Amino acid sequence: MSARQCNGCTLCCKLIPADLPSGKKLAGERCPHQRANKGCAIYAYRPLPCAMWNCRWLINADTADLRRPDRSHYVIDIVPDFITLIEDDDKAKSIKIEVVQIWVDPDFRDAYKDPALLAYLARRGEQNVAAIIRYSSSEGFVMFPPSMTSSGTFIEKDHGMVRQRDMRERLAGLAEARGQ
Numbered sequence: 001m002s003a004r005q006c007n008g009c010t011l012c013c014k015l016i017p018a019d020l021p022s023g024k025k026l027a028g029e030r031c032p033h034q035r036a037n038k039g040c041a042i043y044a045y046r047p048l049p050c051a052m053w054n055c056r057w058l059i060n061a062d063t064a065d066l067r068r069p070d071r072s073h074y075v076i077d078i079v080p081d082f083i084t085l086i087e088d089d090d091k092a093k094s095i096k097i098e099v100v101q102i103w104v105d106p107d108f109r110d111a112y113k114d115p116a117l118l119a120y121l122a123r124r125g126e127q128n129v130a131a132i133i134r135y136s137s138s139e140g141f142v143m144f145p146p147s148m149t150s151s152g153t154f155i156e157k158d159h160g161m162v163r164q165r166d167m168r169e170r171l172a173g174l175a176e177a178r179g180q
Contacts, residue, residue, distance in 0.1 A: 004058050008037045009070040015103035016075065017137050018049050028106050028136045054078045056100075062123070066116050073108035074117065077101035081132060081165065082173040083142055096177040099132045099142065100124055106135045112143070118154065121145050 013034040017027040025031050033041045040046055056076035057063045069075045081101055087093035100121070104111050111117075112133045121131050125145025133156075134140035141158040149155045165173070 004068075006039065006055075006058065007068070008039075009068050010034050010036075010039055011069040011073075011105065012053070012055055012075050012103075013040065015105060016053065016077070018047065018053075020047055020050075026137060027103065027134065063120060066120060067114075072114055072117070073105040073111035074114070075103045076120075077103060079170070080129075080174060081170055082177045083130065083132070084173070096173050097130055098128065098174055098177040099130045101132050101134060103134050104140075106139075109135065121154075122147065 013031040014029070015027060018025045018031065020031070020033070022032065031040070033046075035041050040050070055069060056078045057066055057069055059078065063076060066072060066076075077100070079101065081099050082096045083099055084094050084096050102112055102117070102121075121143065122145045124131070125147040128148065130145065130148060131143045132140060133143055141156050144155045144157070146152045146154060
């Protein structure tokens with residue numbers, strides 16, 4: 001997958017939230033350092049969160065059949081998250097489930113219905129991984145792939161948006177979701 005390059009794609013600079021020296025950049029808000037068809041104006045000295053983050057399409061072979069993010073209108077976050085399912089409003093009976101985060105351009109809200117993305121999410125479902133479809137840090141929904149539903153179809157659940165977690169909380173929840 002190392003042959004893939006951004007080549008002018010800067011959708012992550014719009015969709016992914018980031019802490020910048022000038023303040024917080026919210027999800028869905030263009031970064032003030034982004035330059036059309038050129039990339040980041042401060043790339044050589046970009047903040048650590050930007051330097052550490054990467055697009056799953058860019059670096060993972062499991063996305064080989066997906067189009068570049070600026071053409072598909074979504075970015076697959078390399079950093080997983082988790083959700084907590086609570087049975088019958090009993091917090092003692094809760095389980096954590098790993099999710100892949102799909103950041104969808106709010107100008108193209110149905111982009112997550114891309115057949116190639118749905119096939120990717122179905123494959124992830126075979127690994128007991130669901131998805132969070134995010135339009136911003138506070139708007140979106142959870143999507144369960146067919147292998148994780150009794151109906152054998154995709155199920156979208158909107159019970160309030162899953163908030164962004166700090167890395168410590170995310171790692172602890174993922175360890176529990178993965179049974180470690």
